[in-house]
Amino acid sequence: MLKGKVHKYGANVDTDAIIPAHYLNISDPAELAKHCMEGIDKDFIKRVKPGDIMMVTTNFGCGSSREHAPLAIKAAGISCIIAKSFARIFFRNAINIGLPLLECDEAVDKTKAGDTLEVDPAKGRIKNVTRGTEFRAKPYPDFMAKLISAGGLVEYTKKRLARRRA
Amino acid sequence: MTLAEKILAAHADKKRVSPGDFINARVDLVMANDITAPIAIREFRRIGVNKVFDPQKVVMVPDHFVPNKDIASAEQAKLMREFAREQGVIYFEVGQMGIEHVLLPEQGLVLPGDVAIGADSHTCTYGALGAFATGMGSTDIAAAMATGDIWMKVPPTIKLIYHGSLGKWVSGKDLILYTIGDIGVDGALYSAMEFAGEAIDALSIDGRFTMANMAIEAGAKAGIFGVDNKTQLYVKSRAQRPYLVYEPDSDAEYSQVIKYDVSDIEPQVALPHSPANTKPVGQVKNIEINQAVIGSCTNGRLEDLRIAAQILKGRKVHPGVRCIILPGSQQVYLDALVEGLIETFIKAGAAVSTPTCGPCLGGHMGVLAAGERCISTTNRNFVGRMGSPESEVYLANPAVAAASAIMGRIASPEEFIH
Numbered sequence: 143m144l145k146g147k148v149h150k151y152g153a154n155v156d157t158d159a160i161i162p163a164h165y166l167n168i169s170d171p172a173e174l175a176k177h178c179m180e181g182i183d184k185d186f187i188k189r190v191k192p193g194d195i196m197m198v199t200t201n202f203g204c205g206s207s208r209e210h211a212p213l214a215i216k217a218a219g220i221s222c223i224i225a226k227s228f229a230r231i232f233f234r235n236a237i238n239i240g241l242p243l244l245e246c247d248e249a250v251d252k253t254k255a256g257d258t259l260e261v262d263p264a265k266g267r268i269k270n271v272t273r274g275t276e277f278r279a280k281p282y283p284d285f286m287a288k289l290i291s292a293g294g295l296v297e298y299t300k301k302r303l304a305r306r307r308a
Numbered sequence: 309m310t311l312a313e314k315i316l317a318a319h320a321d322k323k324r325v326s327p328g329d330f331i332n333a334r335v336d337l338v339m340a341n342d343i344t345a346p347i348a349i350r351e352f353r354r355i356g357v358n359k360v361f362d363p364q365k366v367v368m369v370p371d372h373f374v375p376n377k378d379i380a381s382a383e384q385a386k387l388m389r390e391f392a393r394e395q396g397v398i399y400f401e402v403g404q405m406g407i408e409h410v411l412l413p414e415q416g417l418v419l420p421g422d423v424a425i426g427a428d429s430h431t432c433t434y435g436a437l438g439a440f441a442t443g444m445g446s447t448d449i450a451a452a453m454a455t456g457d458i459w460m461k462v463p464p465t466i467k468l469i470y471h472g473s474l475g476k477w478v479s480g481k482d483l484i485l486y487t488i489g490d491i492g493v494d495g496a497l498y499s500a501m502e503f504a505g506e507a508i509d510a511l512s513i514d515g516r517f518t519m520a521n522m523a524i525e526a527g528a529k530a531g532i533f534g535v536d537n538k539t540q541l542y543v544k545s546r547a548q549r550p551y552l553v554y555e556p557d558s559d560a561e562y563s564q565v566i567k568y569d570v571s572d573i574e575p576q577v578a579l580p581h582s583p584a585n586t587k588p589v590g591q592v593k594n595i596e597i598n599q600a601v602i603g604s605c606t607n608g609r610l611e612d613l614r615i616a617a618q619i620l621k622g623r624k625v626h627p628g629v630r631c632i633i634l635p636g637s638q639q640v641y642l643d644a645l646v647e648g649l650i651e652t653f654i655k656a657g658a659a660v661s662t663p664t665c666g667p668c669l670g671g672h673m674g675v676l677a678a679g680e681r682c683i684s685t686t687n688r689n690f691v692g693r694m695g696s697p698e699s700e701v702y703l704a705n706p707a708v709a710a711a712s713a714i715m716g717r718i719a720s721p722e723e724f725i726h
């Protein structure tokens with residue numbers, strides 16, 4: 143179970159806003175985290191606490207394929223992201239590196255910045271502790287659930303290759 | 309099945325695939341660059357295999373921050389270079405390299421019917437040749453380098469039909485900007501865009517690259533064109549392996565069919581800070597600019613430079629403007645040199661750079677200060693994209709960018725070329 147305070151942003155937050163390109167000469171997640179969301183919210187990194195939850199509206203993470211974006215968010219301490227929709231490359235990247243993503247229109251509409259949420263990503267349960275409300279995220283397709291439970295794409299690929307060799 | 313579905317089915321050894329199916333698709337090409345390869349290499353090591361699945365199907369191109377802009381970038385380029393040598397994959401050093409999405413098709417490394425993936429969102433460019441090409445992250449590339457295949461969800465396909473013929477100074481760039489302006493930056497989210505119609509048939513291959521390149525700016529997974537004589541002509545002299553041409557079935561199912569009459573479309577400009585924030589150039593006057601960038605994976609090909617030269621020939625870049633021109637590859641640079649385009653640019657007062665992605669993503673070779681404004685033939689105008697978060701980027705075609713460089717404000721070539 144994940145628990146944390148909500149940091150909320152709007153539609154079409156692009157990867158240049160999440161981690162500006164001039165930091166892409168860095169690959170270390172902890173270093174990237176220092177500049178997370180710098181493009182639109184310079185104070186985010188000062189406010190964020192380990193376990194906090196990011197909540198956004200539509201097409202989150204649009205733009206570049208840089209995996210630096212979900213790496214920076216994860217290393218900044220964000221435990222999961224709840225959105226109405228994600229840009230597709232960002233979605234893959236986050237799932238691949240083990241950053242849970244949930245899609246739930248109602249939760250986004252009925253949650254305010256600063257609210258405390260409890261989230262069970264595997265079951266898709268989102269509980270707003272501040273307001274006493276509860277929501278259900280769209281369930282993951284079977285394949286995605288398998289990928290997530292394996293611990294991301296590297297672990298999944300390791301298992302696949304081991305099966306191939308066996 | 310649609311074009312995308314046919315290519316994906318063939319690469320997953322399936323008779324049929326439908327939107328929403330999860331498949332493992334064999335890949336014909338896996339690509340990474342100097343900013344995405346370091347993470348891909350780290351994750352590849354974590355997977356624990358010693359060799360990439362096929363060194364002739366893995367390509368590494370230093371193009372974003374090279375020639376190295378600082379020590380950190382030099383370290384990343386070095387890491388990629390050493391991995392490329394160790395694995396014997398295809399690698400282009402500075403001096404041979406170009407912007408990946410200009411270079412790879414030009415070198416015949418991506419062909420019709422291929423599934424190509426790259427750790428760069430503009431990998432969708434290769435759809436111009438009738439390939440299924442899509443951008444992914446570094447970990448995806450690591451997995452594909454290890455196994456030779458990649459998981460994909462089969463996208464629904466949106467068919468876009470362009471009727472009519474293009475007016476003067478109107479190009480593939482304007483069609484795609486107009487389309488994104490219409491459907492929005494998530495108008496094709498998770499979908500494949502299939503481009504068709506007589507205006508598309510009439511479009512050059514360079515113009516098709518430009519359109520496919522920006523499919524991602526509508527959220528699409530791929531932007532695909534059918535293969536015609538122009539494609540065959542482009543590919544024939546370059547291909548070093550056989551390839552297959554796929555066509556959509558006449559009863560293919562599309563999630564949407566969108567039709568445009570392009571005859572009345574003017575050159576388009578995307579205003580800050582979204583590629584969907586488009587207006588006809590005629591409505592965007594009296595906006596002064598400090599910089600004009602002509603080049604990139606979107607518009608850094610020979611046809612683009614020819615159009616820019618046609619406008620800059622015998623004229624001078626406005627004293628208040630830095631005009632920066634970046635040929636997309638060494639071949640484009642050489643061709644432009646032989647044709648006299650480079651001389652035209654230099655005489656006009658433009659700076660000509662070695663191929664690099666540099667200014668497009670605020671890396672180097674034309675980063676913007678606070679309060680500065682740039683017209684650019686690149687693909688994104690997000691906040692801070694080319695430098696300071698207080699700078700502004702306007703997207704346009706090479707003709708409009710060149711005309712603006714001369715006028716010192718956003719301008720159409722029609723204002724002084726009759």
